[in-house]
Amino acid sequence: MIRTDKEDIEIFFRKTRLKIETLLSRKSVVLAGKVITISIFILIIIGPIFYLLLQIFLYWGEIYSKVFNDPILGNEAFLMMLRSIGLSLKVAGIVTFFDLIVGISIAWVLARYDFKGRKVLDTLVDMPMAVPTSALGFSIYLFWGTNNGISRLFNSNVGLVSQGTLLIILTHIAFTFPYVTRSIKGIIADLDLNIEKAAKTLGAPPFTIARMISLPMVKESLLAGTVLAFTRSLGETGATLIVSGVYQTAPVVIVSWMKGLKIPTTAFLSLILIVISLLLLTAVRLFARRVGLPWNKVFPRFERKLSSKKVSRTRDSLSITLFFVFVFIPALFVIIYLFQWWNKSPFSGDNEAGMIYQVFQAPDKKIDSIIHAFITSIEVALIVTIVNLIIATPMALLISKTKDDKLKGLLDTLIDIPLIIPSSALGFSIFFLWGSNGLHLLSPGFLMIIVSHISFTYAYCVRPLVGAFDAIPTMYDEAAFAFGSSKLTAFRTVTIPFLKSGLIAASIMTFTRSMSETGATIIVQGVERTIPVLLVDFFEASTFPAAAFAASLLILISFLSLLLLRYVSKER
Amino acid sequence: MTEIQFKHVTKIFGKKVEAVKDLSFIIEDGEYVSLIGPSGCGKTTTLRLLAGTVLPTRGKIFFDNEEVEKLPIQKRNLGFVFQHFAIFPHMNVWENIAYGPTVKGKRKSEIEELVEHSLSSVQMKKRAESFPSELSAPELQKVSLARVIAAEAKILLLDEPLGALDQKIREEFQFFLRDFVKKQGLTAIHVTHDQAEALSISDKVIVLNKGQLIQMGTPEDLIFSPTNLFTSFFVGESDFIEGYILDDSTRFSKVRVGLESVYVQNAGISKGERVVIAIRREFFDVKKPNKNNENFLTGKIISDKFLGLFRRVKVLLKNQQIIEAKIHAKSPIKFKENETVHVIIDPSRTRCFEFPKEGIQKSLEM
Incomplete structure (x- = not known):
């Protein structure tokens, strides 16, 4: 009988597979x-x-001589490292500050309000994270830094922002703030609203509630997202190569030294960057739970003003406008440029x-x-x-x-x-x-x-x-x-x-x-x-x-x- | 059918946490046994030990006199029913039920037969093609029972199986479940936190506390003849009256309580010993003082509250202990605060225990 044959084959294979799986489960x-x-x-x-x-x-000796004691350059390599790391840290710090402001308010808008186009905005916010940074950097450079972009509005023949620190910052904000948004959006949406209602019945204005009740509950994820944004800015290469001009951040210096095959100095700079990142990671891991958000003090009048409908509406629409002007349009400007x-x-x-x-x-x-x-x-x-x-x-x-x-x-x-x-x-x-x-x-x-x-x-x-x-x-x-x-x-x-x-x-x-x-x-x-x-x-x-x-x-x-x-x- | 035996089983998690301590008991073929106890008492660990997902630190478990550890998991003939059903969401009802025989390497034709048989045993033949998301909670629980049958399980492990069902359905399902287990000739071990469920569904109940076996017996045993303070405290509601044995020579011992004395069931405790009398709240009566009253303690009413089917009458005894009686709401007599009353004690309904060395509170700690 054919049916039995088929069954025999099936059972043979199944039994063999089960046996193998049992063996492998030992x-x-x-x-x-x-x-x-x-x-x-x-x-x-x-x-x-x-x-x-x-x-x-x-090989500390060799590295030491190249970095600090080069016969021709002296400790110029080291000074350059310090300059570039300083620039990187400065940029990352400023970028993270803006990331927090923009990131948190957009996360709030996405998590709490239901409006037409929320899903679209949600996807758009993720965009800069998915788009390769070199493409992003190039697009942002075209928008701010050349006469094709924003300067057309002002009938100007040169770019509004030239390559350099400001342009680096603008670029980095675009692809790092989604880390902040993403890290807390889901959790804010899942927070138990009754807790906030309880605070409300006790008389706290919405801004105070957000600051003292809701945000502390997302503290750890917020911190994780912030660190990610910071390190991402600190370590970014592709976009920075394009928008930095002569102001080189540390990763850019690594690339250019590597191109010149200056192995020992590159090694040393890489190590410093790695150590900085690791210290950050460790610090966050160790202190994430212990650090409280500052300011348990309440400023009832000021915060009530901040919570007024007018202010909160302005804030929400402002953050979305900022997103479009500073992130979305510059990030996709390259497509317009392509058609131009x-x-x-x-x-x-x-x-x-x-x-x-x-x-x-x-x-x-x-x-x-x-x-x-x-x-x-x-x-x-x-x-x-x-x-x-x-x-x-x-x-x-x-x-x-x-x-x-x-x-x-x-x-x-x-x-x-x-x-x-x-x-x-x-x-x-x-x-x-x-x-x-x-x-x-x-x-x-x-x-x-x-x-x-x-x-x-x-x-x-x-x-x-x-x-x-x-x-x-x-x-x-x-x-x-x-x-x-x-x-x-x-x-x-x-x-x-x-x-x-x-x-x-x-x-x-x-x-x-x-x-x-x-x-x-x-x-x-x-x-x-x-x-x-x-x-x-x-x-x-x-x-x-x-x-x-x-x-x-x-x-x-x-x-x-x-x-x-x-x-x-x-x-x- | 399978007989289950625990011999001095201890399970320690990590280095210190003793989830189960020196547990020994025998569950006979085809018995329906419930495990009850306060949360953290070790019921779930006991169930896991049976399932083999947790191995004992010391001691041995036998199924039909064979040591379990030596039995490959496929030959233990276990079936597990979970509170949240654990019906695999990516398989339909048929595939879920076929899972056991499939992973045991049964022939296709045999699997088909088994699944058909188990589906009809829970009257779910029509839903064979449905996916779990389309089923109601009772239906899901039926599928998980069918899955056990198809796996040819002889031992059924139930972890709060009715926990996810509504109260009304729950009571119906209790009868269905017991009936089903008996018809299929399974040995069932049922973990629950619901005493009423345990008492109404089981042949025997095991009371656990802090990983130790407190008492194992029929539901009637637990209610009428608890062997220790904890059982009488944990199963149902009891009050405890402290006293000393005055006379232990007859069927009922005479106990001095404060300045009064009452007769209670003789527990073989000798004269002069300090004792605790345990009485279920449903088992004593509160009456207005009367010459004809026998075997009573005098007290004053603290409160008399209506609870629905019962009234709760709180009485302050002369020895300053407070006890509560649950009196059927039909009883016409109402009490006023501070009214003097007689608390009538039926000696055959009382249990008498030696006063625990560590004190009553401590011995009832969970």
């Missing part, structure tokens, strides 16, 4: 899995940083200055390098996403399920390291460990790009997965075990289906992040080019319309992945 195998997971983590993520630290200790310069210069009418000529017709055939870089970007992002899903899922499981609180806390903190240290410094330490100075396994190029991207996207992959694992009620696992599943069978049949949207979210985030990275890529790319780096190249070659073409392409891709991400997370 304690020793699970332990081995944990060891492998942690080893990979150390090798790819923590290893490079420690190797860098070690090398600087070992589609086939000729809008000023001179010169065809050779137009995008069509530059990209498709000029003798250097930019379209070929664009296509090539595009393919490279996609390949890298795909490989990175797949590899990261494979190595991040067990790590997320480990963090979510471990009963050892110390291990959990430690891993939880270590995971964040690649998230907060400047990607150019991370890229450099990977170049250092894997390249000719270290293991000598890779040389700058495609593979090294992949390794470095795996490293800084790892956290983007692990975080949502930890969340997804945490969200699964344990009773489902228990039910599966009670009915005779082995651990692995339960994982396949019960856990994975729950994880689906988490996995997709993690993939999209990883993919987008990899697609948009500039700093690390520049350090380890060798002769390869990805789209964001190519954009910087075009910019430096002053072929703006071609750069605008690449930027628009990047924005389009990231917008699509953002929409996809929205769609997936909504399904939950």
